[in-house]
Amino acid sequence: MAGKLKVRVDQDKCQGHARCKSLAPELFDLDEFGNAHEVGDGSVPEGLEDKAYLAQSNCPEIAIEVTEE
């Protein structure tokens, strides 16, 4: 059984393409300028692991990290 996942948006890399928010709104949110950050502490609830990786693999700026705890 794999460990729990965490997502994190690198604020220096994010340019607000908003692909993550569109693909995984449970895990990502946007600020008033449309730049992304992870929801809460970035912990990925069970069942949303695929969405975390999908968001990561669609970020044009490679700004999303997915780590296993």
Place this chain on the structure above:
Amino acid sequence: MSDSASIMPEHPPVTDWVNDFDHTDPTWTENPFPIWEELRAASPVVHTERFLGCYMPTTYQAVKEIAYDTEHFSSRRVIVRDIRPEITARAPPITSDPPEHKPAKQLLLPPFTPDAMKKLEPRVRAICNELIDEFIADGKCDAAARYTKHVPVRAIAHMLGIPEKDGDLFIKWIHGILELGIKDDNALMEAVREMTGYFAAHLEQRKQNPTDDLISTLMKARDKDGNPLADEHVLGSLRLLLIAGIDTTWSAIGSSLWHLAKTPADRERLVKEPELMPLAVEELLRAYSPVTMAREVMKETTVSGCPVKSGNMVLLSFPAANRDPAMFPDADKVVIDRKENRHAAFGLGIHRCVGSNLARMEMTVAIEEWLKRIPDFRLDPAGKVTWSEGTVRGPRQLPMLFGKTN
């Protein structure tokens, strides 16, 4: 943003693409994809003596390196043309480099978030249906002239808080600026003057009676020192939004319908599985990216190992990057449900398109409403599809027949 200024009929035809490329050549306009493949096979960066010297990165990696490197590559000129006149008209943030770029951009971002676009969506759906009502009974239409052009025009008019019917004026001005303006400087100046006068009157009205539309939002914006923007800045931003937002989205919607008209399998799949739309829109943006930008080389450097010298321009082809097989498996195929898609249709790095959320919403809604009303359609063999030249690529004539072939 289309660069009609670089369409010079006297350009000699290209015989050696690798050493003498020309993005205004009719062969490129008609079908650029095989050309990009040839260039990419030759080198990650190619050069032409045309346009007073211009490079083109041909791979996703090389495009990305240049887009990220604002030290060596300036946005002060964002169009590759035959001439390089003194820089007079600046259009922040698109022509800005750091550090001016960020504050100019941040003023424009809040009205274009996905949440703001959700509020606009019902109106855009209604616009699409009003347009379709006008031609559906004919059983055919030129989709570029009757449909794809009007969606972005009316949507931006609605956002700005001006009558949607005035959208026809925008079309006229943009035509004057981007097309007639090539050869006729008077037409260009006249269009800019009319456009500026039109918006200046709207600013005055709002000084008396504030509204809650995009024009008022820009008027209420404050710079980092808390000062309101000068009227000139507000007018400049309005001009940029129109010029950047209309023929780009017109092209994206048009290319999408063109693809669906000639690809029944994808069309049928989208009708049966509408939940695929978000992935499909990204894939259509990748495969038929409309916007090619430019940079000016400020200092000598290397890109993907290739030397690049100052004094040259760069044709920054996000569309070619998006066809790079090293980045996208089956890059030349439209894979309508492509899962992994880091396409660069809206740019990479700090100049990411301000209107990307708006453009995506307009594309999604325009395709969805069309498919609901006209699920079967094909290119009219009696007509001819024509493509715009220069830096924004999309169908400008798109004759369609509705219904099943029998």
